[in-house]
Amino acid sequence: MTVTPETGTPPTRGKRPKQGEPVIDRALSLLAVFSDRRRALTLSELARYADMPAPTALRLIARLVAWGALERLDDGRYVVGVRLWEVASLSPRGHGVREIALPYLEDLFEVTRHHVLLAVRDNEQAVLIERLSGKDATEVAYRVGGRAPLRSTAIGLVLLAGADQQFQETILKRPPENEPGVPEMPEGQLRRTLSDVRRTGIAMIRRTVPSRTVSVASPVFDAQGAVVASLSIVVPDGSTPPNVLAPAVRAAARAVSRNLGYQAEASAGVRTHSPG
Amino acid sequence: MTVTPETGTPPTRGKRPKQGEPVIDRALSLLAVFSDRRRALTLSELARYADMPAPTALRLIARLVAWGALERLDDGRYVVGVRLWEVASLSPRGHGVREIALPYLEDLFEVTRHHVLLAVRDNEQAVLIERLSGKDATEVAYRVGGRAPLRSTAIGLVLLAGADQQFQETILKRPPENEPGVPEMPEGQLRRTLSDVRRTGIAMIRRTVPSRTVSVASPVFDAQGAVVASLSIVVPDGSTPPNVLAPAVRAAARAVSRNLGYQAEASAGVRTHSPG
DNA sequence: ATGCTCCTTTCATTGGTTGGAATAGTATTG
DNA sequence: CAATACTATTCCAACCAATGAAAGGAGCAT
Numbered sequence: 214m215t216v217t218p219e220t221g222t223p224p225t226r227g228k229r230p231k232q233g234e235p236v237i238d239r240a241l242s243l244l245a246v247f248s249d250r251r252r253a254l255t256l257s258e259l260a261r262y263a264d265m266p267a268p269t270a271l272r273l274i275a276r277l278v279a280w281g282a283l284e285r286l287d288d289g290r291y292v293v294g295v296r297l298w299e300v301a302s303l304s305p306r307g308h309g310v311r312e313i314a315l316p317y318l319e320d321l322f323e324v325t326r327h328h329v330l331l332a333v334r335d336n337e338q339a340v341l342i343e344r345l346s347g348k349d350a351t352e353v354a355y356r357v358g359g360r361a362p363l364r365s366t367a368i369g370l371v372l373l374a375g376a377d378q379q380f381q382e383t384i385l386k387r388p389p390e391n392e393p394g395v396p397e398m399p400e401g402q403l404r405r406t407l408s409d410v411r412r413t414g415i416a417m418i419r420r421t422v423p424s425r426t427v428s429v430a431s432p433v434f435d436a437q438g439a440v441v442a443s444l445s446i447v448v449p450d451g452s453t454p455p456n457v458l459a460p461a462v463r464a465a466a467r468a469v470s471r472n473l474g475y476q477a478e479a480s481a482g483v484r485t486h487s488p489g
Numbered sequence: 490m491t492v493t494p495e496t497g498t499p500p501t502r503g504k505r506p507k508q509g510e511p512v513i514d515r516a517l518s519l520l521a522v523f524s525d526r527r528r529a530l531t532l533s534e535l536a537r538y539a540d541m542p543a544p545t546a547l548r549l550i551a552r553l554v555a556w557g558a559l560e561r562l563d564d565g566r567y568v569v570g571v572r573l574w575e576v577a578s579l580s581p582r583g584h585g586v587r588e589i590a591l592p593y594l595e596d597l598f599e600v601t602r603h604h605v606l607l608a609v610r611d612n613e614q615a616v617l618i619e620r621l622s623g624k625d626a627t628e629v630a631y632r633v634g635g636r637a638p639l640r641s642t643a644i645g646l647v648l649l650a651g652a653d654q655q656f657q658e659t660i661l662k663r664p665p666e667n668e669p670g671v672p673e674m675p676e677g678q679l680r681r682t683l684s685d686v687r688r689t690g691i692a693m694i695r696r697t698v699p700s701r702t703v704s705v706a707s708p709v710f711d712a713q714g715a716v717v718a719s720l721s722i723v724v725p726d727g728s729t730p731p732n733v734l735a736p737a738v739r740a741a742a743r744a745v746s747r748n749l750g751y752q753a754e755a756s757a758g759v760r761t762h763s764p765g
Numbered sequence: 766a767t768g769c770t771c772c773t774t775t776c777a778t779t780g781g782t783t784g785g786a787a788t789a790g791t792a793t794t795g
Numbered sequence: 796c797a798a799t800a801c802t803a804t805t806c807c808a809a810c811c812a813a814t815g816a817a818a819g820g821a822g823c824a825t
Binding site: 235236237238240241245247248249252253273276277279280281282284292293294295296297298299300301302303304305307308309312315316317319322323333340345346347348356357358360 | 521583
Binding site: 510511512531532533543544547565 | 770771772773774775781782
């Protein structure tokens with residue numbers, strides 16, 4: 214990698230191609246190499262994917278291992294360590310909401326016996342914070358710690374609808390991604406959908422890939438009335454009808470919101486407009 | 490570290506007290522400042538607790554925020570970020586076992602309606618990987634991401650009993666910690682207990698603090714037959730008797746083990762000795 | 766006004782960081 | 796069994812990113 218063919222001045226002793234990146238960035242880029250498909254990596258793999266010389270990678274990794282951010286397996290490969298997981302569990306938007314929401318997710322799961330999801334928004338995607346699934350539940354595309362698009366999932370639509378206006382515009386302007394299995398909405402329809410989501414507190418989407426499912430999602434508010442998370446249920450298309458699921462999902466989401474300190478201003482009927 | 494006490498030449502311009510620590514270590518020490526009680530911190534707090542000048546802390550933090558390891562709140566404080574949580578979710582001993590174990594934990598939870606815990610060992614402590622609790626469950630000392638001692642908890646005893654011999658000796662030699670609420674065992678009794686745990690696949694402990702509870706734990710094995718996790722249930726003392734709980738806990742732990750690729754060599758009766 | 770704390774920017778100094786080269790270890794191939 | 800190819804590790808001189816005192820600015824209390 215990074216071999217410059219033409220060296221203008223004959224170097225007295227080797228040249229430094231890509232020096233000049235902060236050490237932390239490099240260390241973090243090593244962590245970023247890990248993914249769902251790459252959970253255990255060798256030194257050379259890490260060096261290759263993070264695009265740095267092996268000695269450099271080794272030195273950085275040694276420090277990460279010493280701290281516990283990475284762990285070394287018997288076969289010499291590296292995996293993400295428990296210490297890092299431990300610190301990460303202090304993430305308010307990660308384990309934070311999860312901790313509060315979990316009992317209500319469990320209730321919903323027990324009653325329905327279908328996938329129950331909790332997600333937060335990170336930039337332009339939804340990050341799955343929790344997923345409860347039976348051993349025999351239908352196939353579902355996303356795993357905890359994974360990311361989902363905002364526009365083509367129920368859980369994402371809720372987060373998008375609750376985002377600040379400026380961010381929404383950015384996303385709305387973007388050309389459709391054409392994800393398979395979900396009919397992509399034109400901008401106008403998407404706008405109307407988002408408005409509906411805000412009004413009713415419910416987003417609903419049908420997908421055919423990886424299996425025919427219906428998702429129903431509802432927003433979770435914090436004490437300031439901002440949408441901090443999205444709670445969703447995914448059932449096989451044709452089983453429980455969405456209009457039956459909606460109240461249960463909405464109720465669970467409201468219960469979580471209340472535990473976060475959210476005070477709904479009116480208790481009767483459907484709110485015509487959410488604050489903010 | 491590495492502070493030379495005698496500086497021969499009087500420094501021309503200010504001294505650098507603690508210069509010389511690798512950047513990564515400093516960055517990681519910033520992360521380590523966060524704890525259960527300190528989830529949102531200001532720059533000066535971070536700098537103070539991590540023992541470094543504010544400008545240095547700010548520079549490092551800026552990089553961590555850029556990557557997503559930390560997030561900045563509206564009030565200027567910093568919290569652990571979702572991006573870090575996301576990478577950490579790839580930790581095999583963190584979310585890895587959790588993901589496989591969760592359905593079985595749920596079953597156990599539903600049947601008993603009491604705390605169900607999952608933990609792995611990190612060095613000399615147990616790290617809580619998962620905890621299922623009803624909204625109305627009894628008070629329990631440990632939270633997910635938190636740590637528990639090995640010798641005075643059921644979940645810890647299982648992990649200790651399954652650790653390599655050398656490590657066990659290290660711990661056994663250590664003087665008792667005298668945790669309140671649990672009778673501390675002398676070395677001999679502890680040895681016998683660990684042996685029993687290995688033989689029966691069950692550890693049991695009564696505590697009186699923070700409330701009167703009984704914990705029953707059982708080991709989770711991986712494909713190599715090593716104890717990788719510990720599964721436990723905590724019930725109020727006097728409710729369901731431990732000997733009723735034990736089979737359920739053992740069964741759940743075995744189910745998880747099987748999903749990890751563990752093959753019990755004999756299916757009849759109680760194994761007299763675990764492999765290793 | 767004065768003092769205080771916290772956040773941020775600047776900049777000359779320097780020691781931690783760097784990566785090519787060399788060595789050792791391991792697996793695969795002919 | 797040598798040859799090849801790969802990975803992991805150690806070494807070290809060059810050098811630039813990292814450093815932190817100093818100073819400026821913002822906010823708040825007295």
